Amino acid sequence: MTFEELLPILGQATLETGQMVFWSTLLTAVLGLPIGVLLVTTDRGGLTPMPAVKAVLGAVVNVGRSLPFIVLMVAILPFTRLITGTTIGTVAAIVPLTLGAVPFYARLVETALRGVGREVVEAAQAMGSRRVTVVTKVLLPETLPELVAGLTVTVVALISYSAMAGAIGGGGLGDLAIRYGYQRFDTGVMVVTVVLLIVLVQLIQILGDAVARRLSHR
């Protein structure tokens, strides 16, 4: 394949990867953050101890974490159809990508929040803070650098997962590498996509690190 032929395909694939990763990252942040917060606050000795909720939530998160992504993707096909009306394509791929990344990010959020000292939380309570204030004004702002770093790791994982979404017609760079690079023995396409993925991941990591550093005052 000549470069002129490859360019539009490459552009399309990059766009698809971008779409899948962007939307699933957004949804992961929106869903993973509250779950991570709940994992911490419902703990014994937490702000709102609810051992039963904690146990159930923890178990669900662990199930999500223990499934290989490709298995998860296929296993939840009916659920994907329920949400998006289809099981094929970029939009359909966003559902398993999000479900795969939410438990991952929730655990990262949990770990970050646990790093806030008990004394700091108690100090806020001793000043008469509501529990919700402790979350919004203490736990989250104090861990913002870690939350950003965690999201960066999640985005990189999502780029990797999104390569598998080709298996359900999700498209993207991974799909391109498999179909052209591997199945058609087109080494040129393989090299170009691999280089593109490496550059993409590097850029995201550098950006994420820079933002996290800017936010940290420790």
Added chain:
Amino acid sequence: MIHVSDLRKVYGTGVVALDGVDLDVREGEIFGVLGQSGAGKSTLLRCVNLLERPTGGTVTVDGQDLTVLGDAELREARQRIGMIHQHFALLSSRTVAANVAFPLEVAKVPRAERRTRVAELLDLVGLSDKAGAYPAQLSGGQKQRVGIARALAGRPKVLLSDEATSALDPGTTQSILALLRRLNTELGLTILLITHEMQVIKSVCDSAATMRDGKVLESGLVHDLIARPGSLLTREIFPLPEPAPPGSVTLTFAAGQAGEPVLSSLVRKFDVDVNILGGSLEELRGVSVGRLRVGLDGRETAAALDHLRGRGVLVEGP
């Protein structure tokens, strides 16, 4: 100002942290609770603003029984009780000024008013030039000053101090204690502090209590405690080898006699020999207090001891 009555705290594990504690902190005084770690003093302090809910007993602060309050009322009551912490408990993501503003935000004080109050508070603790700095850029002593400014934001009548100087070096400890003493005098602030450092009790406390195994063993004005026979506080402040050698007498000069030639006049007046076995002298809130262990020998030993008692010296011994 703070009245704790028959306070009990039993943890789920069956550990009894507080075993019927009574405490009375009067308005305008600095009250120190002394004890080893595990004695229950930290639990006691955290029960005073109900960070820890007691299993039994009552906590009354400024006439209000906190143990019967609902969530919202308790939060409001807490806004009127300041607290400072061993490791300062500042928010690393906020500047010094924003840390001090935190309790004002919680209390929904309008922004403009917040700004002037924060400036006042930073001026009070001598950190006006650090308003824009982050806690990581401050020394331990400066961090604790921020902690104190923050604790005073809501104009509390009561300040709780949880080992506030334990993480500081001796010089910084003294400057923080001096600040607490100044706030106590200038603002009429009542301070309840817990510590394992004798130095803190010696240098700032009007009253003290000694805790062990969840119980208060003795409590009262420091000078009264010193003058009391068998006082644990006295033993802590003036450590002498225990047990006392047979026949020896321990003399406590609690009422300023430490500045007088008591022993030499004793020897001149009575037919006794005095052998000094050990002792020390401390300045307690401006009054010299001494404790001496001596061996007395001679015909008039009994009369000599009576003479000492007559001069207000606490005599413990044979």
